[in-house]
Amino acid sequence: MSTLETLRDTVRTFAAERDWDQFHSPKNLAMALSVEASELLEHFQWLTEEQSRQLSADKLAEVKHEMADVLIYLVRLADKLNVDLMTAASEKIVLNGQKYPADKAKGTMKKYSEL
Amino acid sequence: MSTLETLRDTVRTFAAERDWDQFHSPKNLAMALSVEASELLEHFQWLTEEQSRQLSADKLAEVKHEMADVLIYLVRLADKLNVDLMTAASEKIVLNGQKYPADKAKGTMKKYSEL
Amino acid sequence: MSTLETLRDTVRTFAAERDWDQFHSPKNLAMALSVEASELLEHFQWLTEEQSRQLSADKLAEVKHEMADVLIYLVRLADKLNVDLMTAASEKIVLNGQKYPADKAKGTMKKYSEL
Amino acid sequence: MSTLETLRDTVRTFAAERDWDQFHSPKNLAMALSVEASELLEHFQWLTEEQSRQLSADKLAEVKHEMADVLIYLVRLADKLNVDLMTAASEKIVLNGQKYPADKAKGTMKKYSEL
Numbered sequence: 001m002s003t004l005e006t007l008r009d010t011v012r013t014f015a016a017e018r019d020w021d022q023f024h025s026p027k028n029l030a031m032a033l034s035v036e037a038s039e040l041l042e043h044f045q046w047l048t049e050e051q052s053r054q055l056s057a058d059k060l061a062e063v064k065h066e067m068a069d070v071l072i073y074l075v076r077l078a079d080k081l082n083v084d085l086m087t088a089a090s091e092k093i094v095l096n097g098q099k100y101p102a103d104k105a106k107g108t109m110k111k112y113s114e115l
Numbered sequence: 116m117s118t119l120e121t122l123r124d125t126v127r128t129f130a131a132e133r134d135w136d137q138f139h140s141p142k143n144l145a146m147a148l149s150v151e152a153s154e155l156l157e158h159f160q161w162l163t164e165e166q167s168r169q170l171s172a173d174k175l176a177e178v179k180h181e182m183a184d185v186l187i188y189l190v191r192l193a194d195k196l197n198v199d200l201m202t203a204a205s206e207k208i209v210l211n212g213q214k215y216p217a218d219k220a221k222g223t224m225k226k227y228s229e230l
Numbered sequence: 231m232s233t234l235e236t237l238r239d240t241v242r243t244f245a246a247e248r249d250w251d252q253f254h255s256p257k258n259l260a261m262a263l264s265v266e267a268s269e270l271l272e273h274f275q276w277l278t279e280e281q282s283r284q285l286s287a288d289k290l291a292e293v294k295h296e297m298a299d300v301l302i303y304l305v306r307l308a309d310k311l312n313v314d315l316m317t318a319a320s321e322k323i324v325l326n327g328q329k330y331p332a333d334k335a336k337g338t339m340k341k342y343s344e345l
Numbered sequence: 346m347s348t349l350e351t352l353r354d355t356v357r358t359f360a361a362e363r364d365w366d367q368f369h370s371p372k373n374l375a376m377a378l379s380v381e382a383s384e385l386l387e388h389f390q391w392l393t394e395e396q397s398r399q400l401s402a403d404k405l406a407e408v409k410h411e412m413a414d415v416l417i418y419l420v421r422l423a424d425k426l427n428v429d430l431m432t433a434a435s436e437k438i439v440l441n442g443q444k445y446p447a448d449k450a451k452g453t454m455k456k457y458s459e460l
Contacts, residue, residue: 003118007204014208018215019222023391026178027159027167030152031261031390033185037145037152038383044142045376046339046368048279052142055196064198068207070148070189071200074182081170083179085186089122092183093129100133107134109276138276146275146376153268160261161253161454164393224391233348237434244438248445249452256408257389257397260382263415267375267382274372282372285426293371294428298437300378300419301430304412311400313409315416319352322413323359330363337364 004086008079011072026080033073040066119201123194126187141195148188155181234316238309241302256310263303270296349431353424356417371425378418385411 015021043063044052055063078085099112108115130136158178159167170178193200214227223230245251273293274282285293308315329342338345360366388408389397400408423430444457453460 003201007201010205010208014212017217018220020220020224022222023224025164025167026170027162027164028390030156030159030167031386034149034152034156034264035383035387035390037149037185038380041145041149041376042380044145045373045380047142049140049142052140052145053195055141060196060198063196064203065207065210067189067193067198067200068203070152070185071204072207072211074185074189075204078182080168081175081178081182083175083182085182086118086122088179088183089186089190090125092180092187093125095180096187097129102132105133105135107137109135109138143275146271149379150268150272150275153265156261157265160258160265233431237431240435240438244442247447248450250450250454252452253454255394255397256400257392257394260386260389260397264379264382264386267379267415271375271379274375277372279370279372282370282375283425285371290426290428293426294433295437295440297419297423297428297430298433300382300415301434302437302441304415304419305434308412310398311405311408313405313412315412316348316352318409318413319416319420320355322410322417323355325410326417327359332362335363335365337367339365339368 004075007071008075011076012079015076024076024080026077029073029077029080033070033077036066036069036073040070119190122186123190126191127194130191139191139195141192144188144192144195148185148192151181151184151188155185234305234308237301238305241306242309245306254306254310256307259303259307259310263300263307266296266299266303270300349420352416353420356421357424360421369421369425371422374418374422374425378415378422381411381414381418385415 015024040063043059043066075085077083078088100115104115105112130139155178158174158181190200192198193203215230219230220227245254270293273289273296305315307313308318330345334345335342360369385408388404388411420430422428445460449460450457
């Protein structure tokens, strides 16, 4: 079964085989991650929200690969920083729940500082 | 054992309890993902590459939470688009390997079109 | 009369007074520009397109300052790279006109490669 | 003499000739601006800071056009929101000067909240 650890190892090998560790500073990886997130965003920029819910198969295939790139760089950055992504996400969801209690945040996207 | 599916379900419940599905169009989620990736990037913008390899514990804790937010929105977007992230990543790594063959890409970050 | 040249000089002095030239490599400035563009984006991420056309005065004031930050970093980067922004924009509009001829691009946001 | 007002008018005509006003909501323009800022960033992601100071003529030509796109969308967004960019930048520089007094901020990129 495939997990983030497996993916991390695959990406690590991929980089090692190409001698890319020298380029993979956390600073550069954070840039690459942000660039990939924007390439993903580009697919949606002129769509209405409704259209974004009904992507064609071709478009979805492209979007899927951009999402994959985001995940790959995120996992690579986590590897370099020794971050356990699943633990970090669990912790963050608890924090988010404190910032956005269900009763106060219901049906609104106001920032927590304005709730 | 914690997997992306568990995280997806947790995030789905979190959104449902707050009645946030109405805001979570793929377009909006792609925006939120990109915004979080930039908040992550912000931590690195004035650091040298070397400094980015040696974050203080405080800084790392902040960085970790930004990375968590990126993962959370990525998983949420994948849920909305019915994308299996692990499969997408596996496919993308194969494609990346074709674009960047190890012998040609060794030690260089040239774009595949320039290799 | 206020021009981009005046702004460039003001920003240059601002940086010099703070001894910030050492941080203002084109790489870092491109990061800062992108981070500011995302802070601008953040204001719009949960709004409908219609809501984004009718910002409150408070929101608009915030948005205005994010736009200012984008311009300031853009002008600063142009200074460091010796780019004349107005000339670059004029040239780019000519190129855009060739990629998107008015008759073909009318009423569609398809990419030029798909027109 | 070329000013931001001239550019605004040129871009306005460009959009009108293509019937693109329907797509140019502030929300969408903020997305496009952010995407262009990332395309600019992409050119720098694997360069060292030193390399980013010494771009080849070819690279610089590409970078210049990405900067132009950022400016074009910024001016377009300002037009839609009735923002005077030069005034906004002047105001923001005053605010930045208060957040980062020259004596405190000298030679450091700490956030104003940490000065």
